[in-house]
Amino acid sequence: MNALITGSTRGIGLAIARAIGKAGGNVMITGRSAGGVDEAVALLQGTGVTAVGTVMDVTDAASVAAAIKAAERAFTTLDVVVNNAGVGRFSEVATLSDEDWRDVMETNVTGAFHVIRAAIPALRRAGGGWIINIASLAGVNPFAGGGAYCASKAALIALSDAAMLELRHEDIRVSVVLPGSVSTRFSSRSTGDDSWKLAPDDVAEAVMGLLRHPARSLPSRIEIRPSRPKKN
Numbered sequence: 001m002n003a004l005i006t007g008s009t010r011g012i013g014l015a016i017a018r019a020i021g022k023a024g025g026n027v028m029i030t031g032r033s034a035g036g037v038d039e040a041v042a043l044l045q046g047t048g049v050t051a052v053g054t055v056m057d058v059t060d061a062a063s064v065a066a067a068i069k070a071a072e073r074a075f076t077t078l079d080v081v082v083n084n085a086g087v088g089r090f091s092e093v094a095t096l097s098d099e100d101w102r103d104v105m106e107t108n109v110t111g112a113f114h115v116i117r118a119a120i121p122a123l124r125r126a127g128g129g130w131i132i133n134i135a136s137l138a139g140v141n142p143f144a145g146g147g148a149y150c151a152s153k154a155a156l157i158a159l160s161d162a163a164m165l166e167l168r169h170e171d172i173r174v175s176v177v178l179p180g181s182v183s184t185r186f187s188s189r190s191t192g193d194d195s196w197k198l199a200p201d202d203v204a205e206a207v208m209g210l211l212r213h214p215a216r217s218l219p220s221r222i223e224i225r226p227s228r229p230k231k232n
Contacts, residue, residue, distance in 0.1 A: 001025040001211065002075035002126075004067065006058055006115055007085030009036035011184040012134060014043075014198035016082055019208050021049025025080070028071040029053035029174045056087045058111030061118070068118045072125075079129030081119040082207065083112040083156075086134070101148050108152035109159065116163055120172070128171025129159055137180045137223060140155045151176075157221070162219050173218050175210050179203050180225030196230045 005014040009031035037053035044051035058068040089100035123129040139153030160176035183197040
């Protein structure tokens with residue numbers, strides 16, 4: 001398989017890229033920092049994974065289109081796209097700034113839209129494939145202080161479901177993964193012992209399960225959460 005993963009220089013995205021590469025796939029690493037992309041590519045190549053990289057900003061449609069074309073040039077075809085890029089800005093609605101609202105929505109929703117739209121022609125040329133969007137349980141279980149983030153993930157779930165219905169007859173399968181709490185450097189909200197949380201590799205394993213799934217069925221939505229969450 002030939003995969004492009006957004007937001008894949010660290011955390012969940014890098015874990016997904018590593019898992020796909022270890023399974024024999026080719027991966028295109030993307031991120032907004034050239035240094036971060038180069039570092040992630042070198043790390044994966046050092047473990048025997050076939051990886052290339054390109055700088056991409058999901059909020060810029062032209063940047064996304066260029067990255068999709070770069071992946072096709074590198075691998076001839078592109079058959080897996082994982083939307084993992086995301087940001088979190090956490091504040092009560094009463095104090096949430098316009099800038100933070102726009103940043104979250106443009107990255108988590110509009111960015112995913114840009115990638116899905118640009119990837120569809122490439123997946124059609126490949127004869128089918130996968131679009132896997134990494135959302136969050138926050139999209140179905142909102143929490144105080146997470147208005148922008150929860151709204152963005154709810155929108156991403158809805159976008160995923162609509163795209164799934166539109167594309168499934170073309171052998172393009174769309175699924176959305178909803179992780180619960182994951183131990184990453186995603187935000188500054190985490191304090192103390194995070195050992196109870198999901199690891200990025202747990203989310204990567206869920207993605208690999210989708211990619212290995214028989215073509216006759218489509219797990220369109222997967223929820224994954226810590227098996228023993230911290231008690232309040």
